[in-house]
Amino acid sequence: MIDIQNVTKVYTTKKKQTVAVDNVSLTIRDGEIFGIIGYSGAGKSTLLRCLNALERPTSGRILIDGIDVTALDAKELRQVRQKIGMIFQHFSLVSSKTVFKNITFALKAAKKPKPDIEKRVNELLDMVGLSDKRDAYPAQLSGGQKQRVGIARALANNPTVLLCDEATSALDPSTTKSILELLKKINRELGITIVFITHEMEVVKHICDRVAVMQNGKVIELGTVYELFTHPKEELTRSFVHSVMHVDLPAHLRETHTGTIVKIQFEGKSATETIVSDMLQQFEVKGNILHAKIEYIQDKPLGIFVMELIGKEDEIQRAMDYIAKRTNRLEVVSHAA
């Protein structure tokens, strides 16, 4: 378990003081994939770097499996760091060394015997699907392959925690997906706790169990990914959710419609029920679907429908009340013209 207790990090330069992390407290459970999302400058990297003591907090404590990493001397820190792997946005590979050498580096640093090193590197290359690239140099690899080497290197010493600093931000969408799938597999099969920082809600949706939203050094919202997608409380969280779930209508549709336009959110069970067709059968209204999107988040459905309801005013109201009762989430986008 990672227990972050009242962590503050202040950078002091000649000109100014920056509070990069502002009194953050979080508990990250064993075996979960925990996301930290925020825009540039929110303090995500600084907080992540505090977890493996690349940065020392100005105040507060971080306990990893009960060990206070903020209070270790250099030797103790080296030992603890072997249990905390890290991968980076720009991979941080040594360009003059082969894939094999890049990975052995971590094992040599941990003073592993030579025959063990050879065996372990082959295992790792197999795990990340790069056995055929053992003798290639980083320049001969694609971005996704470089990140796979980064992952193999981070896992070399069997860490219990893997820190991911914008690990897919330099990759295209399909390569991002394959790296996220690999990380999920590692989490599932090896039970490694993953902390993933990102500015992309799509990534959070794909991989995380829980997520903290950071702004100006503070955690402003925390919950399971499904909770945040279905009931975002803060404006910033809503805008992150909107970036994935957006169902904006073209302006001309808003202008030319004759009926009442409603937006309906279906969550969990309600997404699998025949609510719309029941409504159309029970009330004298016609429904015209203008926009619809269903996402599966943590394997649970979340649907957003934008519909135009056409009929008499009181019948539309009764139809809307019916849907609101069964879904709890109905919003009138625009009244009948």
Ligand SMILES: Nc1ncnc2c1ncn2[C@@H]1O[C@H](COP(=O)(O)OP(=O)(O)OP(=O)(O)O)[C@@H](O)[C@H]1O
């Ligand atoms: N070494 C440093 N010295 C001074 N200020 C720093 C240092 N590192 C970060 N900062 C400042 O701390 C704040 C938080 O930066 P941080 O890199 O943690 O944010 P972030 O959310 O990870 O953003 P990004 O994704 O752009 O890295 C920013 O205002 C940044 O300028």
